Amino acid sequence: MLKSSDLLWMYEKMLLLRETEEKAVELSFKGEIGTLLSGSGQEAIPVGICKNLLPEDHYAPSHRGISTVLAKGGDPKYLFAELFGKPAGYCKGKGGEMHIADFKDGMIGMNGIVGAAIPIATGSAFAQKKKNLNTVTVCAFGDGASNQGVFHEALNMASIWKLPIVYVCENNQYAMTTPVSYALSVENISDRAKSYSIPGVTVDGNDVLAVYEAVHEAVERARKGEGPTLIECKTYRKYGHHAGAGNDEQMGWGYRPKTEEAYWKSRDPILLFEDYLMAKAVLTESKIKLVREKVKKEIEEAVEFARKAENPKPEDALEDLFA
Amino acid sequence: MRQIMLIQAINEALREELLRDENVFLIGEDLHTATFGQTKGLFEEFGPERVVSTPISEAGFTGISTGAAIAGLRPVVEYMTSNFMYVAMDQLVNQVGKLRYMYGGQINIPIVFRALNIGGGAAAQHSDNSADYFLHAVGFKVVMPSTPYDAKGLLKSAIRDDNPVIFYEEMKTFMVKGEIPDEDYVVPIGKGDIKKEGKDVTIVAAGYPRVLASSVAEKLEKEGISVEVVDARSLYPIDEDLILESVKKTGRLVTLDDAPLNGSFASEIAALVAEKGYSYLKAPIKRVTRIKVPVPHSKIEEEYVLLNEAKVINAVKDVVNY
Ligand SMILES: Cc1ncc(C[n+]2csc(CCOP(=O)(O)OP(=O)(O)O)c2C)c(N)n1
Numbered sequence: 001m002l003k004s005s006d007l008l009w010m011y012e013k014m015l016l017l018r019e020t021e022e023k024a025v026e027l028s029f030k031g032e033i034g035t036l037l038s039g040s041g042q043e044a045i046p047v048g049i050c051k052n053l054l055p056e057d058h059y060a061p062s063h064r065g066i067s068t069v070l071a072k073g074g075d076p077k078y079l080f081a082e083l084f085g086k087p088a089g090y091c092k093g094k095g096g097e098m099h100i101a102d103f104k105d106g107m108i109g110m111n112g113i114v115g116a117a118i119p120i121a122t123g124s125a126f127a128q129k130k131k132n133l134n135t136v137t138v139c140a141f142g143d144g145a146s147n148q149g150v151f152h153e154a155l156n157m158a159s160i161w162k163l164p165i166v167y168v169c170e171n172n173q174y175a176m177t178t179p180v181s182y183a184l185s186v187e188n189i190s191d192r193a194k195s196y197s198i199p200g201v202t203v204d205g206n207d208v209l210a211v212y213e214a215v216h217e218a219v220e221r222a223r224k225g226e227g228p229t230l231i232e233c234k235t236y237r238k239y240g241h242h243a244g245a246g247n248d249e250q251m252g253w254g255y256r257p258k259t260e261e262a263y264w265k266s267r268d269p270i271l272l273f274e275d276y277l278m279a280k281a282v283l284t285e286s287k288i289k290l291v292r293e294k295v296k297k298e299i300e301e302a303v304e305f306a307r308k309a310e311n312p313k314p315e316d317a318l319e320d321l322f323a
Numbered sequence: 324m325r326q327i328m329l330i331q332a333i334n335e336a337l338r339e340e341l342l343r344d345e346n347v348f349l350i351g352e353d354l355h356t357a358t359f360g361q362t363k364g365l366f367e368e369f370g371p372e373r374v375v376s377t378p379i380s381e382a383g384f385t386g387i388s389t390g391a392a393i394a395g396l397r398p399v400v401e402y403m404t405s406n407f408m409y410v411a412m413d414q415l416v417n418q419v420g421k422l423r424y425m426y427g428g429q430i431n432i433p434i435v436f437r438a439l440n441i442g443g444g445a446a447a448q449h450s451d452n453s454a455d456y457f458l459h460a461v462g463f464k465v466v467m468p469s470t471p472y473d474a475k476g477l478l479k480s481a482i483r484d485d486n487p488v489i490f491y492e493e494m495k496t497f498m499v500k501g502e503i504p505d506e507d508y509v510v511p512i513g514k515g516d517i518k519k520e521g522k523d524v525t526i527v528a529a530g531y532p533r534v535l536a537s538s539v540a541e542k543l544e545k546e547g548i549s550v551e552v553v554d555a556r557s558l559y560p561i562d563e564d565l566i567l568e569s570v571k572k573t574g575r576l577v578t579l580d581d582a583p584l585n586g587s588f589a590s591e592i593a594a595l596v597a598e599k600g601y602s603y604l605k606a607p608i609k610r611v612t613r614i615k616v617p618v619p620h621s622k623i624e625e626e627y628v629l630l631n632e633a634k635v636i637n638a639v640k641d642v643v644n645y
Contacts, residue, residue, distance in 0.1 A: 034444065085621030096446045096620025112448035113410065114379050147378035148410070175379055177356040183378035253356045314627035317619050 028244025039065020041238030048211025080306035115148030144175025205233025351401030420462025447617030476510030521551030
């Protein structure tokens with residue numbers, strides 16, 4: 001059972017992720033950082049996942065949502081430094097928006113090649129099992145990624161070898177401009193679990209507690225040596241495929257019905273959780289204000305840190321290729 | 324003659340070929356939206372059977388296109404960026420490039436792979452120019468235009484060719500303007516073009532590097548250095564005669580390639596001239612390429628890694644002052 005302090009932790013994390021995404025969108029519009037795939041609106045998933053993870057567990061987040069790096073203990077200072085291309089960043093400014101990793105916190109890497117991270121994360125679980133570590137890996141990816149061949153290959157192997165991994169599909173219903181209703185042969189991505197003889201569940205991805213509970217069960221299963229689970233979280237991205245500079249409107253891509261956008265806006269995961277916590281008397285208006293201010297301040301400081309951080313030397317480009 | 328941009332030339336070629344031959348169809352991700360604009364309006368005009376959007380499945384749709392080509396259709400496949408071709412590498416290298424030969428010539432594989440080189444500004448997994456991989460692979464023609472005229476004419480040639488052709492679209496050239504005729508025309512695959520005559524040094528390049536070469540040539544002209552710009556247009560097959568003739572005239576060679584040096588197009592041209600045009604040379608050949616690291620996100624580092632005008636100017640001066 002989650003205690004009030006756990007719920008507050010989740011609430012604060014969700015806000016931290018949201019404000020980080022929103023700040024990045026703002027910086028992108030200003031031209032301070034480049035284009036951006038924003039995970040604004042999908043915060044319930046990384047937070048619901050990470051509440052279940054120990055520091056030594058691994059998490060391979062989806063390529064969408066720079067802020068996911070913060071869910072497992074990352075620091076926004078180093079995240080923003082990365083977006084600014086500074087050596088102080090998580091990847092010394094070499095990875096940038098879509099390719100961030102924070103190995104010391106068990107964030108084993110975002111990937112710009114859709115689907116490519118699924119077998120790599122599966123390899124992490126393979127190693128965890130082989131070394132008898134009793135740790136698990138969570139691998140998150142989009143609906144589009146689940147159509148790539150490597151998704152199917154990896155799930156099959158994870159199943160036959162009973163690897164300690166939890167696959168979490170963040171089904172935000174579009175792969176760039178392609179709707180799932182067109183691109184998927186199944187109604188629910190979790191239906192695909194059947195082909196690999198593993199449990200498949202679909203949950204409301206905007207309900208952080210629903211995500212938490214589904215992942216909880218799957219992580220327990222993985223720790224007990226019973227193998228992988230596929231969890232589908234139905235959600236929606238607040239912005240288009242790109243947010244900030246070069247966003248979908250600027251590109252002339254109209255593909256999401258306004259009524260659909262409005263519906264999901266009314267189901268904002270943070271507001272849903274706020275309502276729940278208020279009803280439970282875990283949160284009050286004044287507490288909300290306090291948390292929001294704290295988070296905003298933390299992000300302002302992080303952006304300042306990143307702006308002031310030293311620039312790389314051009315020749316730094318030559319470093320880190322080989323061990 | 325009309326002035327259009329290179330991206331429009333691609334669009335016109337696709338449209339006219341779709342109209343000309345009902346076996347031609349386009350296939351790739353998000354074609355219904357025309358992600359970066361090359362296929363703008365075509366989904367609306369030709370519908371989902373001729374302009375086919377796929378799920379994200381590069382290996383799958385490459386193989387499906389191959390099968391369709393063997394069975395009589397003429398697919399024009401789009402890779403949203405040329406990096407994503409690596410996902411389909413077995414289908415491309417082991418299948419498309421080899422099947423006709425392996426099956427003793429019983430079949431043709433008339434297929435065009437349109438690959439977008441973004442070129443930079445998008446970090447390591449979106450910034451490659453993958454063309455050099457396919458110079459090494461067998462069974463492909465590889466073209467990389469840098470003007471609207473060449474783009475339209477080469478794309479039409481590629482679509483009408485009975486072989487697999489990889490057609491590179493370089494985002495950094497999309498806005499390049501130029502004249503094209505109103506009537507139907509093609510540019511033959513395997514023929515280069517002299518974009519500017521010169522006496523002192525030959526630069527061989529294609530795609531965006533050719534654009535760089537031309538602006539460098541203009542600048543150096545003012546300093547009294549006369550540069551001949553040879554646009555290879557086709558990276559394979561290479562127009563050997565044109566290149567050797569030019570080097571014979573100028574006696575000096577600089578080759579450009581917006582990709583790492585080792586095993587590159589720039590190296591191939593350098594080797595060609597060293598092998599068959601050695602006696603023409605008055606100075607060692609220079610190759611200007613990307614540095615062989617993944618493209619970093621940081622702009623400062625990226626600038627250091629990628630090609631730029633200064634690097635080309637230095638190379639030209641080096642060979643001229645040798
Ligand atoms: C192999 C590959 N193909 C295409 C792309 C271009 N691309 C980037 S994100 C994206 C959509 C991904 O959709 P999904 O997996 O549902 O994740 P989402 O972005 O919706 O979170 C595409 C097609 C890519 N990065 N990699």
